[in-house]
Amino acid sequence: MDIGEVSKTSGLPASTLRYYEEKGLIRSSGRNGLRRLFDADVIEQLALISLGRNAGFSLDEIGEMFTADGLEINRQLLLKKADELDKKIKELTSMRNGLRHAAACSAPSHLECPKFRRLLHIAGKNHSRHPSKLKKK
Amino acid sequence: MDIGEVSKTSGLPASTLRYYEEKGLIRSSGRNGLRRLFDADVIEQLALISLGRNAGFSLDEIGEMFTADGLEINRQLLLKKADELDKKIKELTSMRNGLRHAAACSAPSHLECPKFRRLLHIAGKNHSRHPSKLKKK
DNA sequence: GTTTGACCTAAAGTCGACTTGAGGTGATAT
DNA sequence: ATATCACCTCAAGTCGACTTTAGGTCAAAC
Numbered sequence: 001m002d003i004g005e006v007s008k009t010s011g012l013p014a015s016t017l018r019y020y021e022e023k024g025l026i027r028s029s030g031r032n033g034l035r036r037l038f039d040a041d042v043i044e045q046l047a048l049i050s051l052g053r054n055a056g057f058s059l060d061e062i063g064e065m066f067t068a069d070g071l072e073i074n075r076q077l078l079l080k081k082a083d084e085l086d087k088k089i090k091e092l093t094s095m096r097n098g099l100r101h102a103a104a105c106s107a108p109s110h111l112e113c114p115k116f117r118r119l120l121h122i123a124g125k126n127h128s129r130h131p132s133k134l135k136k137k
Numbered sequence: 138m139d140i141g142e143v144s145k146t147s148g149l150p151a152s153t154l155r156y157y158e159e160k161g162l163i164r165s166s167g168r169n170g171l172r173r174l175f176d177a178d179v180i181e182q183l184a185l186i187s188l189g190r191n192a193g194f195s196l197d198e199i200g201e202m203f204t205a206d207g208l209e210i211n212r213q214l215l216l217k218k219a220d221e222l223d224k225k226i227k228e229l230t231s232m233r234n235g236l237r238h239a240a241a242c243s244a245p246s247h248l249e250c251p252k253f254r255r256l257l258h259i260a261g262k263n264h265s266r267h268p269s270k271l272k273k274k
Numbered sequence: 275g276t277t278t279g280a281c282c283t284a285a286a287g288t289c290g291a292c293t294t295g296a297g298g299t300g301a302t303a304t
Numbered sequence: 305a306t307a308t309c310a311c312c313t314c315a316a317g318t319c320g321a322c323t324t325t326a327g328g329t330c331a332a333a334c
Contacts, residue, residue: 002280002281003280003281003282004280004281013322013323014280014281015322015323015324016321016322016323018282018283019321019322019323023321032331033281033282033329033330033331034281034282034283034328034329034330035280035281035282035329035330035331036281036282041248044248044254044257045248047257047258048248048257051228051232051235051256051257051259052232053321054228054232055228055229055232056193056229058320058321059320059321060320065236066247069246073239073240073247075239075240075241076240078236078237078239078240079236079237079240081236082233082236082237082240085229085230085232085233085236086233088229089226089229089230089233091188091191091192092192092193092222092225092226092229093222093226095188095189095191095192095222096219096222096223096226098188099202099215099216099218099219099222100215100216100219102210102212102215103210103212103213103215103216103219104212110203110210111178111181111182111185117181119188120181120184120185120188121184122188139310139311140310140311140312141310141311150292150293151310151311152292152293152294153291153292153293155312155313156291156292156293160291169300169301170299170300170301170311170312171298171299171300171311171312171313172299172300172301172310172311172312173311173312190291195290195291196290196291197290
């Protein structure tokens with residue numbers, strides 16, 4: 001299939017597909033003239049990438065987790081990422097509860113509500129901005 | 138307290154605090170000469186902002202959810218955001234389960250494992266990249 | 275055989291969230 | 305008095321993840 005079809009079935013613009021290929025996240029199986037050819041399983045690769053992005057992983061992290069050919073995964077790393085997700089899930093849950101409470105609470109300012117204020121201390125000194133600010137060496 | 142102290146106790150660089158003030162997320166209570174003065178409750182505002190950021194909200198969204206003085210929250214909006222979090226929590230949970238399974242699974246490629254492949258269809262056509270790509274008019 | 279339309283590349287631009295840099299101010303310690 | 309030094313402003317730079325633009329190629333339809 002050529003890029004237009006991949007784009008249509010995946011919902012991702014062709015420019016993104018080229019970009020992902022350049023980054024090594026997907027692979028085209030060859031060329032017809034100058035046109036890239038993809039084989040069908042790229043659709044699943046892309047679904048996986050979208051899933052990862054949606055979960056907050058950077059393209060680099062996704063590249064580390066899954067190789068472009070779907071082989072040789074790093075089980076250790078996967079478990080680590082799963083643990084990270086667990087942590088994030090807990091934080092999101094607290095936040096969600098805090099929001100629901102704030103919406104229902106009658107305190108004049110949510111900062112005056114003790115229940116809400118407890119929320120402020122959950123993640124502690126968690127200033128982790130968007131996933132992985134750590135720069136690689 | 139002046140900006141250095143806020144920075145130290147909040148863990149955020151002074152540049153970020155100036156930036157947040159410029160964006161209207163926090164307020165300085167006055168000046169001593171040219172130096173900003175903050176009062177103590179800014180620390181809690183900042184904790185709230187960090188929490189929101191960590192939950193994936195943009196600064197603009199956070200600004201809409203909580204006013205700089207902590208008053209007049211939009212309960213409707215808060216509930217909507219809580220629902221968004223619920224959705225995200227579910228997605229993250231699926232992803233986490235998928236990762237744990239992939240790490241344990243013995244299929245030659247995770248793309249060949251039916252259990253893993255089911256994961257690929259959870260969020261459907263969910264190409265929402267980083268929170269709120271919607272541009273305001 | 276030419277026109278079309280989908281594709282190509284390389285480079286530059288965009289957006290959010292900050293950070294960095296250059297040059298300036300002024301309260302406080304000496 | 306003056307030297308520090310933490311603060312200030314404004315402009316420009318950075319980073320990730322793309323998108324846009326400009327100009328070019330070429331297989332297939334006419």
